[in-house]
Amino acid sequence: MRTDPAHLIDASAALLGRLREHPPLVQCITNSVVTNVTANALLAIGAAPAMVDIREEAGLFAGIAGGLLVNLGTPAEEQRDAARESVAAASVAGTPWVLDPVAIGALPVRTALAHELVAARPTAIRGNASEIIALAGAGAGGRGVDAADSTDAAADAATSLALAHASVVAVSGPVDLITDGRRTARIANGDALLTRITGGGCALGAVTAAFLGASRDASAGGAAGDLGERTAGALLADPFVATVAATVVYTIAAELAAERSTGPGSFAVAFLDALALVTPAEVIARAKVTVTDAAASAPGSETASDAAPNAEPATARA
Ligand SMILES: Nc1ncnc2c1ncn2[C@@H]1O[C@H](COP(=O)(O)OP(=O)(O)OP(=O)(O)O)[C@@H](O)[C@H]1O
Ligand SMILES: Cc1ncsc1CCO
Numbered sequence: 607m608r609t610d611p612a613h614l615i616d617a618s619a620a621l622l623g624r625l626r627e628h629p630p631l632v633q634c635i636t637n638s639v640v641t642n643v644t645a646n647a648l649l650a651i652g653a654a655p656a657m658v659d660i661r662e663e664a665g666l667f668a669g670i671a672g673g674l675l676v677n678l679g680t681p682a683e684e685q686r687d688a689a690r691e692s693v694a695a696a697s698v699a700g701t702p703w704v705l706d707p708v709a710i711g712a713l714p715v716r717t718a719l720a721h722e723l724v725a726a727r728p729t730a731i732r733g734n735a736s737e738i739i740a741l742a743g744a745g746a747g748g749r750g751v752d753a754a755d756s757t758d759a760a761a762d763a764a765t766s767l768a769l770a771h772a773s774v775v776a777v778s779g780p781v782d783l784i785t786d787g788r789r790t791a792r793i794a795n796g797d798a799l800l801t802r803i804t805g806g807g808c809a810l811g812a813v814t815a816a817f818l819g820a821s822r823d824a825s826a827g828g829a830a831g832d833l834g835e836r837t838a839g840a841l842l843a844d845p846f847v848a849t850v851a852a853t854v855v856y857t858i859a860a861e862l863a864a865e866r867s868t869g870p871g872s873f874a875v876a877f878l879d880a881l882a883l884v885t886p887a888e889v890i891a892r893a894k895v896t897v898t899d900a901a902a903s904a905p906g907s908e909t910a911s912d913a914a915p916n917a918e919p920a921t922a923r924a
């Protein structure tokens with residue numbers, strides 16, 4: 607399937623529209639620092655959050671949710687069991703789920719749990735570069751909840767994780783890198799203010815689960831931009847495309863918010879507004895996406911939509 611930047615950007619705009627038309631129910635098993643921020647971000651983008659994270663409920667709920675987030679930021683014992691229950695139920699029900707292995711590497715309990723859960727094949731794995739490197743077993747891991755490595759330093763780790771678990775791997779940072787092991791997208795949108803509020807990465811994991819939920823509903827078809835109906839249906843149902851869409855929309859909302867804020871406090875408020883107000887047309891106008899495809903004929907071939915080779919990351923159909 608063709609997934610050049612222009613297709614990815616059109617699909618991002620279309621999935622945002624789908625998500626708002628049919629709000630996915632997103633189950634979050636997440637950390638106590640960002641629970642409220644995450645629920646607000648989901649409501650703002652147009653999804654329906656539910657923080658169902660106790661034993662004997664989590665698994666039941668994963669069977670009916672549109673998407674599931676498992677974030678290991680503050681993994682108390684009950685949440686660890688809830689995560690196991692939900693992941694098992696999501697696998698049976700086909701509920702797409704996202705693993706955010708917060709601060710794994712040096713911390714033993716969450717690192718062991720992340721390795722256990724990843725074996726159940728998350729639909730998407732989302733983390734900063736240090737976390738992805740640690741999960742791939744390629745390094746000792748970061749210094750805590752913030753990344754100490756660049757996203758390109760995690761590219762090989764992301765590819766091997768994606769291939770080992772048939773997952774999409776999303777590495778966040780100044781340029782976000784998303785791969786399914788064959789296709790790799792780089793997204794140059796965003797604002798550093800996202801790293802000065804809590805939940806910048808954690809809420810992105812939840813928004814990714816929301817887009818995967820919208821994507822699962824989208825396989826019925828319907829045109830995305832100038833794509834034909836059958837192509838659009840397959841494109842929108844592709845977890846790689848949905849994961850890219852979540853990051854594109856989220857990071858463009860951050861840019862819009864940064865233009866209206868003076869620091870982290872006003873940014874946090876403006877960001878919720880921007881998640882609610884960002885339009886599919888703004889997504890198409892502002893997205894900066896490049897794609898490489900390991901299966902493409904030219905080695906290392908890179909495409910940037912509507913642009914010559916070696917152009918700046920593409921802004922498609924501005
Ligand atoms: N320097 C930067 N410039 C622009 N955007 C950035 C920058 N650093 C991170 N981002 C964006 O911030 C968001 C969160 O990424 P980050 O790598 O900070 O996650 P994280 O370390 O997991 O965060 P958390 O503290 O929530 O665990 C992503 O959307 C990413 O695009
Ligand atoms: C600060 C912090 N500590 C554990 S989880 C978390 C939220 C950011 O990941």
Ligand SMILES: [Mg+2]
Binds near residue numbers: 709808
């Ligand atoms: Mg994080």
